[in-house]
Amino acid sequence: MDNRISNSPQNDNGDNNKRIEIKQKEQLSQQKLDIRHMKKKRFRTVFQIILAAFTRALALELLLIPNNITLGGAVGIASILTWIFSHGSSLYTGAFLLAVNIPLIILAYFKTEKGFALKTAACLVLMSIFMEAISISNLAQIIGTVPASGETKVLYTFLGGALSGISLPMMLSIQASTGGSDIITMLLQKRRSGNYLRVILYIDVITIVIAAAASQWLTVNGDGMSVLIYSVSAQFVAQLVQNQIYKGYSSAYGFDIITDKAQEVSIALQNDLGRGLTGLRVTGMYSHTDKTMIMCVIYKRQLKKARALIKSIDPNAFAIVYNVKEVVGVGFRNTDEEIETKVLHRRKAAKSDIDKK
Numbered sequence: 001m002d003n004r005i006s007n008s009p010q011n012d013n014g015d016n017n018k019r020i021e022i023k024q025k026e027q028l029s030q031q032k033l034d035i036r037h038m039k040k041k042r043f044r045t046v047f048q049i050i051l052a053a054f055t056r057a058l059a060l061e062l063l064l065i066p067n068n069i070t071l072g073g074a075v076g077i078a079s080i081l082t083w084i085f086s087h088g089s090s091l092y093t094g095a096f097l098l099a100v101n102i103p104l105i106i107l108a109y110f111k112t113e114k115g116f117a118l119k120t121a122a123c124l125v126l127m128s129i130f131m132e133a134i135s136i137s138n139l140a141q142i143i144g145t146v147p148a149s150g151e152t153k154v155l156y157t158f159l160g161g162a163l164s165g166i167s168l169p170m171m172l173s174i175q176a177s178t179g180g181s182d183i184i185t186m187l188l189q190k191r192r193s194g195n196y197l198r199v200i201l202y203i204d205v206i207t208i209v210i211a212a213a214a215s216q217w218l219t220v221n222g223d224g225m226s227v228l229i230y231s232v233s234a235q236f237v238a239q240l241v242q243n244q245i246y247k248g249y250s251s252a253y254g255f256d257i258i259t260d261k262a263q264e265v266s267i268a269l270q271n272d273l274g275r276g277l278t279g280l281r282v283t284g285m286y287s288h289t290d291k292t293m294i295m296c297v298i299y300k301r302q303l304k305k306a307r308a309l310i311k312s313i314d315p316n317a318f319a320i321v322y323n324v325k326e327v328v329g330v331g332f333r334n335t336d337e338e339i340e341t342k343v344l345h346r347r348k349a350a351k352s353d354i355d356k357k
Contacts (some may be wrong), residue, residue, distance in 0.1 A: 048170050053123045056167040056178055057130035063160035065093055067147040067153055069230045071164060072204020074100045074180030076211045093130030098124055101179040108183050119176035161234035165241030191249035195354055206234050252324040255296045258308060262292035268309045273302050279301045297324055
């Protein structure tokens with residue numbers, strides 16, 4: 001009995017040491033996972049910047065600008081400079097685009113998040129390099145995308161607008177942009193809230209009108225009306241693609257499920273899909289039995305998995321799926337406000353940290 005009592009402190013110390021060792025191993029393992037996650041995140045960010053820059057450079061230098069089609073914002077200004085000073089050649093369009101954006105990048109660096117400005121600057125530099133490389137190599141002439149006319153020019157207008165429309169959401173998803181009117185809108189929103197994408201559209205259309213007028217009056221054999229029609233069409237397609245990417249990613253379905261296994265279905269949907277649920281008591285008018293109807297709203301991309309979960313738990317469940325036009329509340333994003341909300345939230349957090357220091 002005495003031996004057991006005298007040894008108990010040693011046993012306790014041994015157990016404590018083991019617990020400490022296990023905790024240290026868990027912390028080390030978590031640190032390794034965090035480092036791995038950060039590396040993946042940085043790689044994904046770099047990859048998206050390169051891909052967005054290359055996609056937009058292809059759209060501008062291969063399909064649009066050599067065929068006297070432009071887009072709004074900084075691209076429109078760069079196109080005007082190209083048509084005036086390069087005598088129709090698109091050799092210096094990339095350089096003009098970078099030069100137009102430099103003052104905006106400087107403003108963004110001091111007025112918005114530094115990370116936003118640096119990632120946007122990286123995209124613009126790469127975009128300018130890609131555009132100059134495509135122009136110097138005469139890739140458009142080799143492939144045969146210039147000169148274009150008739151149905152071919154219409155096709156290139158739509159394709160160029162679509163490729164350009166893909167690039168902006170890629171940059172916005174990493175809290176950055178492709179420059180130009182995006183940066184202006186960010187600066188304006190510091191003083192006044194509004195519809196982010198709509199403001200961009202207004203700025204772009206005004207720039208296109210000015211570019212068409214410049215083409216008509218300041219270039220040889222200029223055709224301002226043609227520039228206006230094709231450029232507005234390309235901008236419309238770009239805007240349409242942007243909106244579809246946002247809505248396609250965050251669009252929602254309503255899901256009403258009547259089941260005898262409400263508890264099991266609810267737990268599965270909450271754990272596997274991360275969605276909130278509401279349960280209602282209902283009565284079947286044919287069977288006159290009481291059941292539970294589960295109401296939930298899920299992302300479009302989650303529909304297939306939700307169906308499989310319900311079928312695996314209760315094959316006899318009855319479910320109604322319907323389109324949801326808009327969801328306002330916790331857990332779902334408003335596609336027009338999400339970007340500005342993220343940036344403003346992070347900006348406020350950064351300001352709060354500075355104030356605390």
